[in-house]
Structures are given as C-alpha cells and as structure tokens.
Amino acid sequence: MIEAYLAELDAALRGPRRAKTDLLAEARDHLVEATESYEHSGFSRQEAETAATRDFGALEDIVPGYQAELGWTQGRRTALMVLFVFAVQPFIWGIAYPRVAVTTIDSPADEVVENLGGLTILLALLMVLAYRIGMRHPAVRQRITRITGLATIVVCVLFIAFGALLTALSPDGLVLLWMITFILAPMSWTALSAWRCLATAVR
Structure with missing residues (x-):
C-alpha cells in the first residue's frame, strides 16, 4: 500500500528529478516509520500501512x-x-x-x-x-x-x-x-x- 501511494504521488508531481526523489524518499521514510509504530501497537502489516497512509494525508491535500x-x-x-x-x-x-x-x-x-x-x-x-x-x-x-x-x-x-x-x-x-x-x-x-x-x- 505504501509503494502504491508513493507511485501515485510520484505520478502527480512535476519538477527537478533530484528534488523530487528527495521528497519521495522523505515521504517513504515517514510512512515506513509510522507503519512500524502501528505494528508495534498490535496492528497487522496491512492495517498499519493503511493507517500510516491515512495519517499522511490524501493525495489531493499533499500534492x-x-x-x-x-x-x-x-x-x-x-x-x-x-x-x-x-x-x-x-x-x-x-x-x-x-x-x-x-x-x-x-x-x-x-x-x-x-x-x-x-x-x-x-x-x-x-x-x-x-x-x-x-x-x-x-x-x-x-x-x-x-x-x-x-x-x-x-x-x-x-x-x-x-x-x-x-x-x-x-x-x-x-x-x-x-x-x-x-x-x-x-x-x-x-x-x-x-x-x-x-x-x-x-x-
């Protein structure tokens, strides 16, 4: 789910390649960290990724x-x-x-x-x-x-x-x-x- 979210974010953004790569890397790090936090709280992997992407925000709000x-x-x-x-x-x-x-x-x-x-x-x-x-x-x-x-x-x-x-x-x-x-x-x-x-x- 995280990779699918990041792929959609990547497709929606236009700009310098290196700067775009850095932004996507930061987003991935944040989502992975949030997912691991939810997993430690007892969520399954899928539930944790769902919660992490939901907390990160809808694409129309983030883009x-x-x-x-x-x-x-x-x-x-x-x-x-x-x-x-x-x-x-x-x-x-x-x-x-x-x-x-x-x-x-x-x-x-x-x-x-x-x-x-x-x-x-x-x-x-x-x-x-x-x-x-x-x-x-x-x-x-x-x-x-x-x-x-x-x-x-x-x-x-x-x-x-x-x-x-x-x-x-x-x-x-x-x-x-x-x-x-x-x-x-x-x-x-x-x-x-x-x-x-x-x-x-x-x-």
Missing part, C-alpha cells in the same frame, strides 16, 4: 504543498542560471571576442543588447533576492516561480532575436559561430529551464 516546493526549487535554479549566463556575456563579447575577431560589431543594436544585458543581470539579482525573501512570505512563494519562468522566456527570446540581427549585420563569419555558442545555446538552455518553471508552478 499542492509538494508541488510548490518543487516549483520553488526549479524557479531558484532558473534565476541563478540567468544570473550566471548573463554575467559572463560582458567578458565573452567585450574581452574575449575582440581578441579573435577580424572585425568588431558596431551597430545601434549592439548598444541595445549591452543595455538589455545589464538590465537582465539586475533583474536576475532581484529574482535571486526574491527567492530568499519568499522563504518567509507564502504570498511570494505562490507567484514567483511563474513570474521567473515568464520573464526568463521573454528575455531569452529577445536576446536570440538581437543575436540573429547582429549576425546578419556583421560581415565577420566568426560572429555566427560565437552567436550559436554563446547566445543561441545558453539562451535555449535557459529558456528550457524557464519552461520547466511554468510546468512546475502551482496553478
């Missing part, structure tokens, strides 16, 4: 709290990913690229990208801070995962679009390689994490 925790984990991971990806962009394009490029990127779009990058870094810092604040404020916890996912997807789409524009405007073929490596790949990776935020957010 929202567990799902919120998984969404929280995914959202915080995405916020940190955005901060890392955009924090290294000034080094990649301001220091590394000019050392190997034949020509430099010089267009109004380049300035827009730099300003948008700085704004995104600030936004990512605020999101990371919001996750720290949200640990003490349930109202923040309920909304921040979805906000993180939506904001990150918008930013990633904008940067991919501007990256394509800069590639088209530059005569240097190296720009295409760098755009794929340092814009398209990391932005797609980050957008996927953001999509998972929307999938794990409690509705």
Whole structure:
C-alpha cells in the first residue's frame, strides 16, 4: 500500500528529478516509520500501512504543498542560471571576442543588447533576492516561480532575436559561430529551464 501511494504521488508531481526523489524518499521514510509504530501497537502489516497512509494525508491535500516546493526549487535554479549566463556575456563579447575577431560589431543594436544585458543581470539579482525573501512570505512563494519562468522566456527570446540581427549585420563569419555558442545555446538552455518553471508552478 505504501509503494502504491508513493507511485501515485510520484505520478502527480512535476519538477527537478533530484528534488523530487528527495521528497519521495522523505515521504517513504515517514510512512515506513509510522507503519512500524502501528505494528508495534498490535496492528497487522496491512492495517498499519493503511493507517500510516491515512495519517499522511490524501493525495489531493499533499500534492499542492509538494508541488510548490518543487516549483520553488526549479524557479531558484532558473534565476541563478540567468544570473550566471548573463554575467559572463560582458567578458565573452567585450574581452574575449575582440581578441579573435577580424572585425568588431558596431551597430545601434549592439548598444541595445549591452543595455538589455545589464538590465537582465539586475533583474536576475532581484529574482535571486526574491527567492530568499519568499522563504518567509507564502504570498511570494505562490507567484514567483511563474513570474521567473515568464520573464526568463521573454528575455531569452529577445536576446536570440538581437543575436540573429547582429549576425546578419556583421560581415565577420566568426560572429555566427560565437552567436550559436554563446547566445543561441545558453539562451535555449535557459529558456528550457524557464519552461520547466511554468510546468512546475502551482496553478
């Protein structure tokens, strides 16, 4: 009965694999401990498992709290990913690229990208801070995962679009390689994490 209960709980939850595994392991430990306690009180194994799962709670009552925790984990991971990806962009394009490029990127779009990058870094810092604040404020916890996912997807789409524009405007073929490596790949990776935020957010 415990394994059947845990299988249903597993099927109902969406989120990072490791965090989900940890939550299910904690639930299993609690149920096994409760079952053993009932057995020591004279219950049969089946009766003890029935009582343990009943005490643990119905799935419709348990799942929202567990799902919120998984969404929280995914959202915080995405916020940190955005901060890392955009924090290294000034080094990649301001220091590394000019050392190997034949020509430099010089267009109004380049300035827009730099300003948008700085704004995104600030936004990512605020999101990371919001996750720290949200640990003490349930109202923040309920909304921040979805906000993180939506904001990150918008930013990633904008940067991919501007990256394509800069590639088209530059005569240097190296720009295409760098755009794929340092814009398209990391932005797609980050957008996927953001999509998972929307999938794990409690509705």
